């Protein structure tokens with residue numbers, strides 16, 4: 001039994017370090033966060049981070065200004081302040097970290113062009 005526990009321990013150790021190594025972190029985050037998973041994973045590593053974690057460094061009002069469409073008539077296409085949800089859409093509906101998203105939520109129904117979108 002003792003040996004079995006040691007082996008189990010080694011296997012679990014292997015799995016934990018494997019999962020830590022196998023996640024990709026975006027370059028723009030690596031510079032500021034490094035490998036400190038907890039900076040985002042405020043709900044534990046197995047859960048998706050909350051928006052509060054992102055909002056430690058990002059600000060919705062600033063984002064809404066940065067991504068304001070150039071044409072006044074398109075202003076409600078702003079992903080960070082839009083017609084349906086205002087400023088209240090969880091970041092992860094549109095932004096991935098380890099796994100890129102194919103498109104922002106809006107484009108499941110629309111065909112908006114977001115030139116700066118990185119998934």
Ligand code: HEC
Nearest residue numbers: 028029032033039040049053054056057091092095116118
């Ligand atoms: C410790 C601070 C920090 C945290 C926490 C953080 N970010 Fe960032 N993020 C940055 C910095 C710094 C940049 C690079 C400068 C910029 O674009 O604002 C960046 C860049 C980004 C970009 C890309 C900007 C571009 O160039 O297109 C996205 C998207 C993004 N963050 C989303 C998120 C999301 C979603 C979360 C939460 C899961 C998050 N960030 C958590 C600091 C942070």
Ligand code: HEC
Nearest residue numbers: 019020023029033035036037040046047048096097098099
């Ligand atoms: C910049 C924020 C950020 C950092 C730093 C970060 N994560 Fe994540 N993590 C996320 C987001 C956002 C998700 C949701 C899925 C996705 O977008 O890839 C996630 C999902 C995960 C998941 C999947 C959970 C599930 O149920 O599918 C694992 C495992 C994980 N992260 C591990 C790590 C590890 C290990 C580190 C440190 C090396 C780390 N993360 C650092 C933002 C981050």
Ligand code: HEC
Nearest residue numbers: 074076077078079082083084085089105106107108109110
């Ligand atoms: C589940 C489907 C769905 C999603 C997701 C969705 N929309 Fe819409 N949206 C609609 C429908 C339906 C209309 C009304 C019909 C129309 O005018 O196209 C509409 C109308 C609009 C309009 C006014 C008409 C136009 O095309 O300018 C804007 C602006 C808009 N949506 C922005 C967004 C943005 C930004 C997102 C992402 C945050 C989004 N929508 C997500 C279904 C959706």
Ligand code: HEC
Nearest residue numbers: 054058066067079089090091093094104105114115116117
């Ligand atoms: C409805 C989809 C959607 C949601 C929700 C969303 N974003 Fe974005 N985000 C985008 C798109 C699309 C872009 C690229 C905009 C463009 O091309 O004009 C973007 C761009 C960004 C940028 C780069 C801004 C720049 O111009 O430098 C950052 C940083 C960012 N998002 C962070 C966040 C954070 C943090 C949250 C949550 C508070 C969030 N986003 C929620 C769709 C979204």
